[in-house]
Amino acid sequence: MNRERLRQALEFYRDLGIDEIRLAERREAARPAPVETVIAEVKKEPVVELPPLAPAEDTMEAIRADIGDCRRCRLCEQRNKIVFGAGNEQAPLVFVGEGPGADEDAQGLPFVGRAGQLLTQMIEGTSAKEGIPIQRADVYICNVVKCRPPENRTPQPDEMEICGQFLFRQLMAIRPKAICALGSTAAKALLGTKDVVMRLRGQWHKWRDIPVMVTYHPSYLLRPYNQNAKREAWEDLKKVLHYVYD
Ligand code: URA
Numbered sequence: 001m002n003r004e005r006l007r008q009a010l011e012f013y014r015d016l017g018i019d020e021i022r023l024a025e026r027r028e029a030a031r032p033a034p035v036e037t038v039i040a041e042v043k044k045e046p047v048v049e050l051p052p053l054a055p056a057e058d059t060m061e062a063i064r065a066d067i068g069d070c071r072r073c074r075l076c077e078q079r080n081k082i083v084f085g086a087g088n089e090q091a092p093l094v095f096v097g098e099g100p101g102a103d104e105d106a107q108g109l110p111f112v113g114r115a116g117q118l119l120t121q122m123i124e125g126t127s128a129k130e131g132i133p134i135q136r137a138d139v140y141i142c143n144v145v146k147c148r149p150p151e152n153r154t155p156q157p158d159e160m161e162i163c164g165q166f167l168f169r170q171l172m173a174i175r176p177k178a179i180c181a182l183g184s185t186a187a188k189a190l191l192g193t194k195d196v197v198m199r200l201r202g203q204w205h206k207w208r209d210i211p212v213m214v215t216y217h218p219s220y221l222l223r224p225y226n227q228n229a230k231r232e233a234w235e236d237l238k239k240v241l242h243y244v245y246d
Contacts, residue, residue: 058173060089063166067146073162075099075147075155081108085142085170092177093244094140095119096167098185098217099155105148110141115218119182122218126237132245142170144189155185164189171207177244179210180237183217201236213240 055062064084070076083100086109095111103113111119120136127134145155145163155163167189171179181187184197190207191214193200200214215236216229 058169060170060173063169063173067166070146073159075145075149075159078150079147080105082146083108083110083143084146085140086110087136087140088138089140089174091138091140091174093180093240094142094171094174094176095180095182096186096190097141097143097182099143099145100148101152102148110143114222118218118222122233122237126234127241130238130241132241134245140174140176142167144185160185160189171210176210178240179207179212180240181212181214183220187214201232211243
C-alpha cells in the first residue's frame with residue numbers, strides 16, 4: 001500500500017469516527033514510521049469491528065448487496081423498506097438527506113413525500129431558470145441513514161456511524177463533482193461539524209476532496225415561517241448547479 005492509499009484508508013476510518021485510527025494517523029504524521037508499521041497498528045488493536053474498506057472497484061451493486069437485509073442497528077426494527085438511494089449512479093451531483101420518512105419507507109425510494117416534491121421543484125425549477133438542462137433523474141439522491149427513524153426522529157450518532165459507511169461508499173463509487181448536504185444531519189455526517197446550517201450554508205466545504213454545499217433541508221423550507229430560508233436555499237442551489245454543470 002503506498003502512502004496515498006494509506007492516507008485514504010485512514011481518512012475512511014476517521015470519517016467513521018474511529019478514534020484509534022486517528023491516533024495511528026497522528027503517530028504516522030509525527031514520526032515517519034514505515035507504512036507497514038502503521039498498518040500493523042491499525043490491524044492489531046481494532047476497538048470496534050472495522051467495516052471493510054471500500055474495495056478499489058466498489059460498485060453500487062456491491063454496496064447494495066452488502067447492506068442486504070440490514071440488521072446492524074435498531075432502525076431495522078420498525079422499517080418497512082430500506083431506502084438505498086435513487087437517480088443517476090454516474091451523476092456529477094449527489095444530494096444527501098437525513099433519512100427516510102413515512103412515504104420513503106413505504107416506497108423504498110428517497111424524497112418521494114412532500115419534502116421530496118419540494119426538492120424536485122428546487123432542482124428542476126432552478127435549473128430551468130438558470131438554463132441548465134437537468135431533471136431530478138439526472139442527479140443522485142440518498143440519505144445518511146437508509147431506514148426510517150421512528151416518528152421521524154433525528155438519527156442517533158451510532159446509527160449515523162453504522163449507516164454512514166454505506167453513504168461514504170456510495171459517494172466514493174459515484175465520485176461526484178459536488179455534493180449538496182440537505183440539513184444538519186447530512187452536514188454533520190459529511191463534515192463532522194455540529195455547526196448549524198444557517199452558518200454552514202452558502203459556502204463550499206469538503207468531504208475528502210469533493211466540494212460540499214450545505215443548504216436547508218426541504219422539510220424545514222416547508223414550514224411557513226421560513227420564507228427567507230427558501231430564498232437562501234435557492235441561492236445555494238444556483239451555486240451548486242452552476243459549479244457542476246457550467
Ligand atoms: N427527508 C429526508 O431526509 N430524506 C428523505 O428521503 C425524505 C425526507
